[in-house]
Amino acid sequence: MKALEITAPGECRLTEVPTPQPGAGEVLLRVRTVGFCGSDLNTFRGLNPLVSYPRVPGHEIAATIEQLGEGVDGxxxxxxxxxxxxxxxGKCSACRADRPNCxxxxxxxxxxREGAMSEFFAISAEKIISAEGLSFSELALVEPLTVGFHAAARGQVRDGDTVAVFGAGAIGLGAIAGAAFRGARVIAIDVDDAKLELATACGAAEAINSRTMPLHDRLQELTDGHGPDVVIEAVGLAETFVAAVEEVAFAGRVVYIGYAKAAVAYETKLFVMKELDIRGSRNALKGDFENVIKMLSSGxxxxxxxxxxxxxxxxAGETLAAWGQNPQAFTKIHVDFPLGDSLSS
Structure with missing residues (x-):
């Protein structure tokens, strides 16, 4: 079968690898659509410290079950x-605290570990989720949207909160949708008017282009001088990390989804004066998947x-390289696979 490998920073190749066989408790999936994630872009750029090369990318997956391994029921x-x-x-402090996402x-x-940017993929049946009625494109969108939904949960966003989200890329749009799903009034912040327009379609009530508008003044206007109750950072820049702390309300919550790409220097008195809750957000929980599926299913x-x-x-390799050269031009890339014939036909 064909698979895409990132072989070194800036280098990809399409290669032939053996088609996997499902072991006991596993299913063999025929891959239908895979989304490229920011982690894949960082791997291609050589900026992902968790990756060794070569690596098959891909964890935003839509597929159909091709074969059932021994003992798989239901x-x-x-x-x-x-x-x-x-x-x-299941044993570390995070797992014991019922936070296996971290x-x-x-x-x-x-x-x-190897991803699913390949024609077939074997995985434990415990790791697959059905979502009746969703298209392959929607199935592949669930995981990236859950990352933003989880950030909203980490911020304890509730009905009536005002939530500002820095960044209207794919992850930021998930945070916007997740906060709106919880009943919050959402303010989207970006430097791209087209992305801000999309953010409003995803649930933002207000949009601020921080390149053309005075960010602080506009946030103060929109919050009666208090600042947002929650700020979610989905950009990964030192300046937006700092702005999140500066702009959030007293007694507010700040949630960081990504990693800043440079060291961040804070005026730490704001941590104490505002008595802030500052939280990281990593991956997602099964409940976040359920909520995103519910949102997508509702139309x-x-x-x-x-x-x-x-x-x-x-x-796919050329598309990944183009994304690396001009990241602002891309929101979400989907790699679609042909339907193909069953292996058993």
Whole structure:
């Protein structure tokens, strides 16, 4: 079968690898759509410290069940599914605290272990999720949207809160949708008017272009001088890390999804004066997957607009390189696979 490998920073190749066989308790999936994630871009750029090369990327997966391994019950060949791409050890402090999303020994598909950017993929049946009625594109959007939904949960966003989200890329849009799903009034912040327009379609009540508007003044206007109750940072820049602390309300909550790409220097008195809760947010929990599926199944979410670029496996390496050269031009890339014939036919 064909698979895409990132062989070194800035280098990809399409290669032939053996088709896997499902072991006991596993299913063999025929991959239908895989989304490229920011972690894949960082791997391509040589900026992902968790990756060794070569690496098959891909953990935003839509697939159909091709074969059932020994002992797998309750599933049928041909069923469309998505994949829960994380592992948990069950023993570390995070797992014992019922937070396996940040398991100390987590191995995410396409990062610490081989991903699913290939024609077939074998995985434990415990890691697949069905979502009846969703398209392959929607199935592949579930995982990236859950990351933002989990950030909203980490911020304890509740009905009536005002939530500011820095960044209207794919992860930021998930945070916007997740906060709106919880009943919050959401303010989207970005430097791209087109992305801000999409953010409003995803649930933002207000949009601020921080390149053309005075961010602090506008946030003060929109919050009666208090600042947002919650700020979610989904950009990964030192300046937005700092702005989150500066702009959040007294007694507010700040949630960081990504990693800043440079050292961050804070005026730490704000941590104490505002008595802030500052939280990281990593991956997602099964409940976040359930909520995203519920949102997508209800209709109204602009899934078709989130996917800005589509590719095939043959062209996936070139598309990844183009994303690396001009990241602002891309929101979400989906790599679509041909339907193909069953292995058993």
């Amino acid at each position: 599933w049928s060949v041909g069923t469309p599914v998505l994949v829960f791409p994380y592992t948990e050890c 398991c100390r020994y987590n191995q995410t598909l396409g990062v610490q 109204g979410f602009p899934s078709d607009r989130i996917v800005s670029h589509q590719s095939t496996l043959d062209d």
